[in-house]
Amino acid sequence: MQVYRLPALTDNYIFLLLDRERQEAAVVDPGAAEPVLHKLNELGATLIAIFNTHHHSDHVGANRQLIQRFPHLTIYGGAEDRGRIPRQQVFLQDGDRVSFSNREGRVFFVPGHTRGHIAYYFPPVTDDEPGELFCGDTLFTGGCGRLFEGTPAQMLNSLAKLRSLPDTTRIWCAHEYTLSNLKFAVTIDRDNVALQQRLREVEASRQRGEATIPSILEIEKQTNPFLRWDCESLQAAVNSRDSVQTFARIRSRKDMAKLF
Numbered sequence: 001m002q003v004y005r006l007p008a009l010t011d012n013y014i015f016l017l018l019d020r021e022r023q024e025a026a027v028v029d030p031g032a033a034e035p036v037l038h039k040l041n042e043l044g045a046t047l048i049a050i051f052n053t054h055h056h057s058d059h060v061g062a063n064r065q066l067i068q069r070f071p072h073l074t075i076y077g078g079a080e081d082r083g084r085i086p087r088q089q090v091f092l093q094d095g096d097r098v099s100f101s102n103r104e105g106r107v108f109f110v111p112g113h114t115r116g117h118i119a120y121y122f123p124p125v126t127d128d129e130p131g132e133l134f135c136g137d138t139l140f141t142g143g144c145g146r147l148f149e150g151t152p153a154q155m156l157n158s159l160a161k162l163r164s165l166p167d168t169t170r171i172w173c174a175h176e177y178t179l180s181n182l183k184f185a186v187t188i189d190r191d192n193v194a195l196q197q198r199l200r201e202v203e204a205s206r207q208r209g210e211a212t213i214p215s216i217l218e219i220e221k222q223t224n225p226f227l228r229w230d231c232e233s234l235q236a237a238v239n240s241r242d243s244v245q246t247f248a249r250i251r252s253r254k255d256m257a258k259l260f
Contacts, residue, residue: 001018001100002017002020003018003132004017004018005172006039007211008030009031011175011176011177012029012032012058012174012175014027014029014030014036015027015028015172018043018045019102021101023044023045024047024048024101025045025048026047026049026100027047027049027066028051028136029051029052029060029134029136030061030066032062046070047070048070048074049074049076049098049100050063050073050074051134052078052081052088053077053117053119054077054117056114059136059174060085063085064087074090075087075089075090076089076092077090077116078091078092078118079116080109080111092107094107094118100122103123103125105122106120106121106122107119107121108161110161111149111158112144112145112151112156112159113136113138113145113146114149115150117136117158119134119135120134121133121134121165121169124168130169130170130216131166133165133172135172135173137173137174138155138158138159138162139159139173139220139226139227140173140178141177141212141213142178142185142202142223142224143177143181143185143224144226146251147251152244152247156243159226165217166217167217168218170215171214171216178212178215179199179203182199182202183199184254185199185225187257188238189223189237192222192233194223198219198223226247226251229243229246229250234250
């Protein structure tokens, strides 16, 4: 299973998964049709599945157009998003499985950003390969999604599920927010040397026009404040010893900073 990152809209990424042997493809969160159709044509592949993480238009905006072009494809989404994802056919719950390219993916129910958000995790096939996590707007590189329909406790629980995956897991999140996220992170995790180094690397990457996604879970656990709610220095920074309250205060500061 090959993964292609397709820039779309303002700062979205669509992920196209390719089964080279069968020349079949799936896409994760197609907010726009043109990048998907262009890549499919380039690869000579047929689209057979759409994996939606949640109902926001920049993640499902191309569903109708793509199923018109490929009428036999299957559209997946969370059970809690019934009626909100265009042309949804499969309604997934936590622990369900999806299959593509002889790989079985696990579904995580991760509410917080929205009430129906899910993520897809494809474990590695061999010991020397990473797992692939498609997490939509729940976990970002250096950050997490805004709480539009959920509570801090829900989002912390959702992120805890993702944090428990193997350190080598690749994080395919749906927006290029990394630089903005890390600029905020250093204001609240000031003594984190790994974070400071990562910010310098990301600044250089973005100046060269390079994407920062995918990330690696091990790096996120070291530098992403929204995965470090139980870190004493971060708890001290927001004057709390409670994990949920610590997370909520960090998220509130991010919201007030008017950053993603």
